[in-house]
Amino acid sequence: MTPWVLVGVPALAALVGLAVRADDRVARFAAVAPGGFTLLVAVVGWAEADGSTLTEGPGLRAGALAVPLDLVLDPTRAALATVVVLVALAVQVYSTWYLATDDRYGQFAATVSLFTAAMLLVVLSADLVLTLVGWEVMGWCSYLLVGHWSRRPFARRAALKAFLVTRVADVGVVLAFVGLAAGATSTSIPDVVSAWVQPTDCIDAALGQGLYPSEAFAACSAPDGRLRAVLLVLLVVGVLGKSAQVPFQDWLADAMEGPTPASALIHAATMVAAGTVVLGSLYPALADSPTARWVLGVAVSVTMLFAALLAFAQSDLKRMLAWSTVSQVAVVLSAVAAAPPEAGPDAGLLHLFAHALFKSLLFLAIGWAALAAGDTAATALRGSAGAAPVLRSAFLVGFLSLAGVPLVVVGGLSKENVLAVSWDGAVGSDGPGVLVLVALVVTSAVTAAYSVRGYLVLTAHVRRAPSAAGVTAAVRAVLWTLAGLTVLGGLVVLTGAFTVEPMSPLWVLLSVLVIGVGVAVALRGGLDRDPAEVLARRLTPAADRGLGADLLYRRLVARPVLRLARVVAFVDTEVVDGYVRAAAVGTRAAGWAGDRLHRGERPSAGVGLVLAAVVLLGLAGVLAWS
Amino acid sequence: MSALVTVDPLVLAPALAPAVGVVLVLLGDALLPRRGGGRWALPAAAAVLVVGAVAAATGPLRAGGATLRTLCLPAPDGACLWTADPRTSALQTGVLLAAAAALAVRHDGRPRPRDGAVTATLLLAATTGGVAVAAARDLGSWLVALELATVPAVALVALRGTRPAAHAALSLLVTSLVSFALLVLGAALWLTATGDAAFASDTAGLAWTDPQRRAVLVLALVVLVAGLGFKLSLVPFHAWTPQAYAHADLGTALFLAAASKLSAAAALLVPVSALAGAQIGGLAPTAVLAAPALASLGLGTVVALRQRDPARLLAWSTVAQAGWVLVPLTAPTAEGLRASAAYVLVYATATTVAFAALARTGARSLEDHRGLVRRDPLAGGALALALLVLAGLPPGVVGLVVKVLALAPPVAAGLWPVALVGVLAVVVGLAVYLRWFAVLLAPAPDEGGARPARPRSTAVVLVLGTAVLALTSALPHLLLGSLG
Structure with missing residues (x-):
């Protein structure tokens, strides 16, 4: 029952929120209270989750196709659902302050609730149809949220761009789902996975009996490897679109036109993360298809480095965070692409968990700072963290985490894990491990450099620090909570929600070295200058x-x-x-001609017609007779 | 059997009621010539017709769905001059109600006082013929009843007394005479071929097996269809239709368009059901029925597209719809007969509503109907529904249902050309009726002058007709079930 409650309560909250959108106070309550309740349910569900429990849905049959519409809850999904609900609740609380004067706050809050419900549906779904429903609802909600300030032409364009780009990529998802479900004659994800994985044991046994490989494949009714590769590549294309990876990367930076809480939601816990969740649930099939893994590996390797470099050179700090999201989601996906089959997708999902926490913290903090400073450009934001102590702490913890400083905060721990897993993949299997590993190492250095840049700019000493007037205590509490969780979130590995291999200290050493290089490069211009101006002045206009x-x-x-x-x-x-x-x-011409013919209206005309017809009919009769 | 012929007055009531009505109206007019300004005759006649309709409609219920027979001869066994199955009873009900509607519209047209009794007599007489022909199975009754249904209509058209009306009546008279000659010739040929003075399946089947007699039978069918084609307004026997509709008063036009067409279709179903009962098929009967059907569909629809006068548009639409009545008969089967009867009933109801709406508005061109739905929701709404039924568009679902039913027998028999022309006629027909429909919905012009009088009995016709169309659209099986 728990999964349906988790999905249903935010969906209901969206409906109620839409109904009461005219009254801001009621709308605020309708947004925050269900969020709190969902968080409670998620935490309880996580605490109780023990192994994988399937909740049966209203099963349907469409011809030979079974559509069970099941949901599933296991510790990993429970952890992801909890972080989704947590970030959504933080965003809802933050929005009550951030959008207090907005005349369309009610619609915004309802959309956020719907967005949360859709993401939870994707996380908890054990059925491709439900996954697709959540996937598409998220696409629609992101359009609404990015275009929330629809009176601004830039916001309208950004919303349309996000929608069009992700829709184009979604074609791949739909085709892949149709193909996968057709092969399994079921849309249930466990059935789909078992229909498309290579029956390795059976094939080995058959080969051991002296059969030829082709006979062994036929005897074990192995799926067609080429078809599987095509379908999974299509799915990867869709994931690349939703997660803003090369070549679909450009919509995410433009999506910064939306309100900052919407950015926090899209970037941290929902939209861009959905692809990883879907690939994670189909992981066994993906692990058997080197082609799909190579496509994914190459795309994310290019993306993570490209986006990290662009992030470093941005003149606008909010867009810097957007590009860092692109880069970090690439890191998440790289773990899925490069991990050895036996390791599973958990290293990626753990980094996703970590990223959700620290990125939502950074976005909410920078939204506050930008409101205090009046703009999101690096020059305007200089020193704006001085507005409140919580901002300084939030930026410190957030950027440390983003840089991946080992073992201190949640981001570091998970990133080292990704590195270790891709090393295992590089030495152990035919995936794109080596490529991913090289890209990861270089990206880590660049990430460290722009993290240093962001921290230096935001916390620089200025003569008149902006004031933080009118910020509610709830917002401060949200930021403190997220900062605390960013520090302590690494403890999630102790709960066993994510399967993590014990890590060699060598990786910690390597990380420290790489990050040190990045920090050193960033600090070449001294502590008082913006490293981007020192190192990448020429690149900045193009990067923007x-x-x-x-x-x-x-x-x-x-x-x-x-x-x-x-x-x-x-x-x-x-x-x-x-x-x-x-x-x-x-x-019309025929009608005119017919009308002309009947214009006479003399009795003789009618009689003539009748007689002519009789003669004709008589002739026909005589001919038939003779 | 004591008597020479058995007579069951209750079974005969649908035809007896209007016949008795004729006598009553003539007696009343002779005894009290000036009573009530002579306006009592039409309501009295309408009441008689409704009584007859109730008798016809309840006939199948009384018989439990079996065939009603009376006027049976001692020998040969089962030769009854009046044979009414549920389909016949439904058609008779339609004829009687359509005639009553025509009387109602005529009543609101304020006929001259001395015309009242004459009109009522003529209409009742024509109705008697129309009802009797549906139940006639022997050649004699069939011919007499058919002629009784036709000749008073000529007088009704002429009664208006204008010069164009006289021309129209003359045209009608000349064509009806020629057609009667053809019908007599056809009956004679039928008798020659089958050696039977009735339209019976067994003798027709026997005649069909002999090549010599088969040719005579085909010729008989040809001449009979030609003769009935005049009454049904089939191309090329249609020339009188637009003229008569446009120049007669609307009540008479309604009678010609609805009651007269129903009785003609009922008359046609008699020989065709004999063919269908003997399972006579093949190229010759199909061609004889398909040629006028396709010509009517094509010409009627295409010329209707160009009409500006609503009465003429309805006249050409009648021509096209007559083609539709013949379409299911091109493959003579029981389903075809049923579909044909259903089609003509729906057409007659819709066209009754359309003429009643026309009588209420008094408009003489399509443009005069601009914004009618807003100006006069009763007439506008009823006319809109009737046009949709004629076009076969939802919410006039029943129009669509009967069109599908009409196309089903030819499709089942593999007569693709017939089905193809039918589909094309539907497409062009949409343009015909939607042209008028669009004007109804258009914004109303600024109204100047006094509102026209709103006659009451026409309103009753409109309400009842619309109710029938709406009810059968919602529950089409009510109509189809009543046809057996």
């Missing part, structure tokens, strides 16, 4: 434009599609419609 990816989208996708549309429209209006119009003209 995302290296022209938007232009590339327009040139390579939008323009050809529009041209094709014009050709199709021309063929439709000028060629196809021509026949239709000609038919209309012909019909």
Whole structure:
């Protein structure tokens, strides 16, 4: 029952929130109270979760296809659900202050609730149909949230861009789900996985009996490896779109046009994380397909480095955090791509958990700082952390975590885990481990560098620190809680929710070395100057434009599609419609001719017609007779 | 058997009621010529017709769904001059109610006092013929009843007394005479072929097995269809239709469009059911029935597209709909007969409502109906529903149902050309009726002048007709179940 409560309460809260959106006070209550209740249920569910429990849904049958609509709860999913609910609740509490004067606060809060419900559905789903429902609802909600300030043209464009780019990639998800479900004749994820994994034991036994490989495959009814590769690559494409990975990376930075709480939600716990959750639930099938893992590995390796470099050079600190999200989600996915099959996706999911905590902290903190400073540009935000002690602590903990300083805070622990796992993958299997490992090491250095940059800029000493007037105690409490959890969140490994291999101290040493290099590079200009100005002054304008990816989208996708549309429209209006119009003209002409024929209206005309018809019919009769 | 012929007055009531009504109206007019300004005749006639309709509608219930027979001869066994199965009873009910509706509309048209009794007599006489022809199975009754149903209609058209009306009546008279000649010839040929003075399946089946007699039978069918084609307004026997509709008063036009078409279809079903009972099929009967059907569908629909006068538009729509009545008969089966009867009943109801709405508004062009739904919701709404039923568009679901039923027998028999022309006629027909429908919904023009009088009896016709269309649209099996 617990999973349905977890999904149902936020969904209900969204409905209620929409109904009471006119009254801000009621809307606030309808947003925060169900969030608190859901958090309680999630924590209790996590505490009680023992192994994997399937909650049966209202099963359907569509011909040969079984659609059970089950939900599932296990410790890993419970932990992820808890962090999703926690971040959503933090965002809801924060929004009551951040959007207090917004005239569309009610809609925003209801959308956040719906978004939470959709993400929880993806996390807890044991059925491809439910996953798809959650996936698409999230896409729609992200459109609404990014475009919340729809009176601004930039916000409208960013929302449309996010929607279009993710929709294009979603084609891959839909095709992959259809293909996977068709192969398994069921949409249940456990059935799909068992239908598409390589029956290795059976094949080994058959080969041991002296069968040829092809016979062994047929005897064990192994799935078609090529089809599996195609379907999983399609799924990876969809995941790349939702998680803003190359080549779909550009929408996420533009999505900064939305309100900061929405950014925190999209970046930390929901939208971009959904792809990892889906790949994690289909992991055994993915592990058997080197092609799909290579596609994923190459894409995320390019993305993590590319996005980290762009993050370093951004002139706008909120966009810097956006690019860091792209880079960090790439790190998460790299663990899924490169881990050896026996390790499973847990290293990636652990980093996802950690990232959700520290990224929501950073976003909420920078939203406050930006409100105090009046802008999100690095020059404006300089020294804005002086507004409140909690900001200083939040930035310290958050950036330490982002940089991955080992064993101090949650981010460090999980990142070392990713490194260790991809090393295992690099030495042990045919996945893209080596490539991922190299990219991870370089990215760690760059990440450390921009973390240092962010901290230096935000906490620089300025003569007049901005004031923090009007901030409610609840917001301070949210930030303190998130900061505390960022420090202590690493303890989650002790609960056993994520399977973590014991780690060699060598990795800690390597991490410290790499991070040290990054910090040293960032500090070349001294403590008082913005490292980006020292190191990447030339790159900054290009980086602000995302290296022209938007232009590339327009040139390579939008323009050809529009041209094709014009050709199709021309063929439709000028060629196809021509026949239709000609038919209309012909019909009207026939009507005119018939009308003319009957204009006389003399009795003789009628009699003539009748007689002519009788003669004709008589002739026909005589001919038939003879 | 004591008497020479058995007579069951209750079974005969649908035809007896209007016949008795004729006598009553003539007696009343002779005894009290000026009573009530002569306006009592029409309501009295309408009441008689409703009584007859109730008798016809309850007939199948009384018989428990079996065939009602009376006027049976001692020999040969089972030769009854009046044979009414549930389908026949339904058609008779339709004829009687349509005639009553025509009387109601005519009543509101304020006929000259001296015309009242004449109109009532003529209408009742024509109705008697129309009801009797549906139940007639022998050639003699069939011919006499059919002629009784036709000739008074000529007088009704002429009664208006205008020059165009006289022309229209003359046109009607000439074509009806020619058609009667054809019908007599056809009956004679049928008798020659089958050696039976009744439309019976067994003798027709025997005649069909002999090649010589088969040719005569085909020729008989050809001539009979030609003769009935005049009454049904089938192309090429349709020329009188637009003229008569446009120049007669609307009550008479309603009678010609609804009651007269119902009785003609009932008359046609008599020989065709004999063919269907003998399972006579093949190229010749199909071609004889399909040729006028397709020509009517094509010409009627296409010319209706160009009409501006609503009465003429309805006239050409009648031509097209007559084609639809024939479409299911191209494959003569029991289902085809049923579909044909269902189609003509739905068409007659819709066209009754349309003419009643026309009579209420008094409009002489489509443009005059602009914004009618807002100006006069009763007439506008009823007319809109009737047009949708004629076009076969939801919410006029029953129009769609009967069109599908009509196309089913030819499709089942593999007569694809018939089905194809039917589909094309549906497409063009949408344009025909939606052209008018769109005007109804358009914004109303600024109204100047006094509102026209709102006659009461036409309103009753509108309400009842719309109720029937709406009810059968919601529950089409009510209509189909009543046809057996």
